[in-house]
Amino acid sequence: MNNLIKAYHNKKVLITGGLGFIGSNLAHRLVELGAQVTIIDSLIWAYGGNMFNIEDIKEKVNLNIGDIRDRYSINHLVKGQDYLFNLAGQVSHIDSMKDPFTDLEINVTGQVSILESCRQYNPGIKIIYPSSRQIYGKPQYLPVDEIHPVCPTDVNGININAGEWYHILYNNVYGIRATSLRMTNVYGPRQMIKHNRQGFIGWFVRMAVEGKKIQIYGDGEQKRDLNFVDDVCDALLMAGVSEKANGQIYNLGDQEVVSLKDLAQLIIQISGQGNFELIPWPKDKKRIDIGDYYGNFSKIKTELGWKPKTDLKNGLKITVEYYKKYLDKYLV
Numbered sequence: 001m002n003n004l005i006k007a008y009h010n011k012k013v014l015i016t017g018g019l020g021f022i023g024s025n026l027a028h029r030l031v032e033l034g035a036q037v038t039i040i041d042s043l044i045w046a047y048g049g050n051m052f053n054i055e056d057i058k059e060k061v062n063l064n065i066g067d068i069r070d071r072y073s074i075n076h077l078v079k080g081q082d083y084l085f086n087l088a089g090q091v092s093h094i095d096s097m098k099d100p101f102t103d104l105e106i107n108v109t110g111q112v113s114i115l116e117s118c119r120q121y122n123p124g125i126k127i128i129y130p131s132s133r134q135i136y137g138k139p140q141y142l143p144v145d146e147i148h149p150v151c152p153t154d155v156n157g158i159n160i161n162a163g164e165w166y167h168i169l170y171n172n173v174y175g176i177r178a179t180s181l182r183m184t185n186v187y188g189p190r191q192m193i194k195h196n197r198q199g200f201i202g203w204f205v206r207m208a209v210e211g212k213k214i215q216i217y218g219d220g221e222q223k224r225d226l227n228f229v230d231d232v233c234d235a236l237l238m239a240g241v242s243e244k245a246n247g248q249i250y251n252l253g254d255q256e257v258v259s260l261k262d263l264a265q266l267i268i269q270i271s272g273q274g275n276f277e278l279i280p281w282p283k284d285k286k287r288i289d290i291g292d293y294y295g296n297f298s299k300i301k302t303e304l305g306w307k308p309k310t311d312l313k314n315g316l317k318i319t320v321e322y323y324k325k326y327l328d329k330y331l332v
């Protein structure tokens with residue numbers, strides 16, 4: 001913590017997608033650490049941006065409602081920044097199949113555009129990119145480490161992989177320091193729950209908090225490891241300050257592995273309401289499913305000293321309490 005205060009205090013930090021789930025949680029942490037935070041977010045309705053996510057820090061951050069695809073804004077905004085947490089993205093796998101061009105524009109063209117702005121206007125910046133376990137596709141072995149073959153099952157996975165490699169390329173060729181974190185499923189407060197196209201955990205929580213039925217596809221035995229958002233913010237911050245991390249790719253993950261059925265039961269138990277049912281896989285979702293996944297995160301543990309601190313039960317308690325209190329802020 002002391003190291004992080006020293007590293008980020010009074011530093012200029014740009015967060016793309018800073019009104020979204022991970023970006024806004026990170027903005028809270030950076031404000032606590034004394035950083036000068038600038039956020040850019042497009043607030044496109046279907047995505048995770050929500051003004052309420054920064055309600056309690058809104059006087060302490062600079063907010064720009066804008067799109068990362070707007071090169072002129074980004075040229076201006078990257079100037080003078082010490083760090084860039086590049087968290088803006090189209091996140092829905094299913095939407096990427098229905099509208100591959102938007103995913104390509106935001107997750108690839110938008111990323112190249114940001115990197116070009118950095119190359120021309122701020123080559124000394126340090127960038128952290130949020131990659132995804134989705135790029136591995138259906139695991140050939142478990143737990144999945146960073147040398148596992150990359151074989152995405154959907155358009156979003158291909159574009160995230162391209163975004164990641166553009167960052168590593170700009171690190172290697174132009175010396176613009178960049179690190180990529182391949183995240184597993186992240187959960188916690190401030191996640192978008194107004195529809196269910198952007199990850200299942202937030203949706204399970206919403207259904208339980210509303211006393212409704214959680215629907216699980218197939219037999220519910222699909223296994224996952226999940227990270228609480230505070231632990232993910234730790235990883236982002238630690239990668240940001242580490243010179244060793246430049247040009248590196250790290251898996252995040254968790255030692256606890258849970259089936260979706262057990263996860264639903266745990267959420268229902270913590271919420272004190274809701275129930276669940278198993279239903280047949282919808283065709284469009286089955287086509288892009290990756291089966292069981294959990295990651296090997298020993299590389300980041302050894303090199304940067306990161307490991308998740310929040311166990312699943314506690315993380316879910318915090319999450320359920322948050323949505324019980326603020327549900328109405330996340331339904332519109």
Ligand SMILES: NC(=O)c1ccc[n+]([C@@H]2O[C@H](COP(=O)([O-])OP(=O)(O)OC[C@H]3O[C@@H](n4cnc5c(N)ncnc54)[C@H](O)[C@@H]3O)[C@@H](O)[C@H]2O)c1
Binds near residue numbers: 020021041089091132
């Ligand atoms: N949440 C997860 O489980 C997870 C797992 C792996 C990787 N990631 C990656 O982490 C990043 C953040 O994810 P999140 O869960 O916080 O999603 P989110 O949807 O909550 O946040 C993304 C933010 O980016 C903004 N945005 C989207 N397109 C934009 C554009 N063109 N210009 C400006 N802003 C734009 C959205 O408005 C939103 O606020 C994404 O790149 C995602 O792919 C997330």
